[in-house]
Amino acid sequence: xxxxxxxxxxxxxxxxCDAEALIALLNERGYNAxxxxxxxxxxxxxxxxxxxxxxxxxxxxxQMVSRARKLNPNAFVAVxxxxxxxxxxxxxxxxxxxxxxxxxxxxxxxxxxxxxxxxKAKTRAFxxxxxxxxxxxxxxxxxxxxxxxxxxxxxxIVSQARDLIRTGTLxxxxxxxxxxxxxxxxENSLPYLIKEIAALDGLGRLRLSSIDPWAVSGEFxxxxxxxxxxxxxxxxxxxxxxxxxxxxxxxxxxxDYARAVNALRKIHPNVTLTTDVIVGFPGESEADFLxxxxxxxxxxxxxxxxxxxxxxxxxxxxxxxGQVEHKIKAERGRAMRGISDELQAEFLQSQVGKTxxxxxxxxxxxxxxxxxxxxAVGSKNTIKEVKIIGFEQNYLKGNGE
Numbered sequence: 001x002x003x004x005x006x007x008x009x010x011x012x013x014x015x016x017c018d019a020e021a022l023i024a025l026l027n028e029r030g031y032n033a034x035x036x037x038x039x040x041x042x043x044x045x046x047x048x049x050x051x052x053x054x055x056x057x058x059x060x061x062x063q064m065v066s067r068a069r070k071l072n073p074n075a076f077v078a079v080x081x082x083x084x085x086x087x088x089x090x091x092x093x094x095x096x097x098x099x100x101x102x103x104x105x106x107x108x109x110x111x112x113x114x115x116x117x118x119x120k121a122k123t124r125a126f127x128x129x130x131x132x133x134x135x136x137x138x139x140x141x142x143x144x145x146x147x148x149x150x151x152x153x154x155x156x157i158v159s160q161a162r163d164l165i166r167t168g169t170l171x172x173x174x175x176x177x178x179x180x181x182x183x184x185x186x187e188n189s190l191p192y193l194i195k196e197i198a199a200l201d202g203l204g205r206l207r208l209s210s211i212d213p214w215a216v217s218g219e220f221x222x223x224x225x226x227x228x229x230x231x232x233x234x235x236x237x238x239x240x241x242x243x244x245x246x247x248x249x250x251x252x253x254x255x256d257y258a259r260a261v262n263a264l265r266k267i268h269p270n271v272t273l274t275t276d277v278i279v280g281f282p283g284e285s286e287a288d289f290l291x292x293x294x295x296x297x298x299x300x301x302x303x304x305x306x307x308x309x310x311x312x313x314x315x316x317x318x319x320x321x322g323q324v325e326h327k328i329k330a331e332r333g334r335a336m337r338g339i340s341d342e343l344q345a346e347f348l349q350s351q352v353g354k355t356x357x358x359x360x361x362x363x364x365x366x367x368x369x370x371x372x373x374x375x376a377v378g379s380k381n382t383i384k385e386v387k388i389i390g391f392e393q394n395y396l397k398g399n400g401e
């Protein structure tokens with residue numbers, strides 16, 4: 001009987017890609033490795049692929065380590081991911097761990113350039129194109145946890161995309177820690193890579209994960225105007241106040257951001273723009289917060305993912321003066337989420353009456369090219385034109401629903 005290895009992943013799509021690569025590699029070597037949602041199956045080895053972007057993710061990571069130990073006291077417990085690269089993980093009782101427990105350098109076991117053979121079709125598949133970040137925003141622990149930018153070779157990524165298309169995958173998503181920095185350590189660039197993949201025969205859709213406004217150059221706009229590229233961009237904002245943006249070390253202004261938004265809307269009139277916003281950053285006054293609120297409304301996002309500032313030990317912002325009280329951060333978070341809900345309703349309303357191309361990930365539910373959830377009659381793993389007849393709180397209703 002082969003050794004059973006349960007892998008629990010927290011955090012971003014990059015962590016999920018790393019976990020998938022690890023599972024494929026372990027199974028290739030004869031182990032029984034599998035994803036687990038809540039450790040619903042007993043295992044000989046538990047791997048917790050951690051996230052450390054906020055205190056909440058730290059807490060969840062620690063909880064899953066404890067749960068694994070309780071489920072099978074005789075099991076090996078391995079911890080990998082971003083939390084292992086920070087002091088937080090060693091402060092969490094790992095000095096007192098059993099001799100069977102260990103930390104796992106996931107990128108050394110599954111380096112960014114390892115190409116895992118695709119065994120079966122997926123409706124939507126993610127390709128990790130790079131790792132690392134060198135932007136060093138003042139609040140972010142990720143560059144310290146993930147290190148310098150490491151880009152996969154174009155030929156290798158294109159080969160993996162071809163394999164996915166060959167197995168019947170309908171949509172490919174390019175992901176990474178900071179995909180806008182793709183190629184900064186080589187002679188390539190993200191626009192060049194997009195063009196190479198978008199030109200592949202049989203490609204249904206190509207989608208990008210989060211990008212920053214500084215990446216929206218003329219070359220980028222030319223690349224994403226290709227027919228295969230989906231009309232959805234998650235354009236990270238963080239604040240609509242220039243004073244706060246400067247403290248965050250984001251290296252662009254609200255005006256710069258607005259220019260990027262306008263340029264994307266010019267080439268894709270029905271584009272969906274989503275974003276991230278941090279509230280309660282150190283020194284953020286009420287006036288700064290209201291300025292950020294006004295800017296978010298002005299940009300007319302389809303949705304904003306809102307986070308209360310979470311100080312990460314080892315980052316400059318954790319030591320800044322003017323730390324905002326928890327109560328005020330919570331109030332600002334609720335207010336900004338209320339704005340996001342209003343904007344989402346307005347955007348969904350704007351889609352009513354349009355016919356959208358929907359990729360059905362399951363029976364009678366899927367996503368449009370501009371990444372609106374659509375519920376309508378449709379078969380899993382198919383793409384269908386759907387007339388939008390209405391909407392609910394967070395999804396569109398198609399004809400024949």
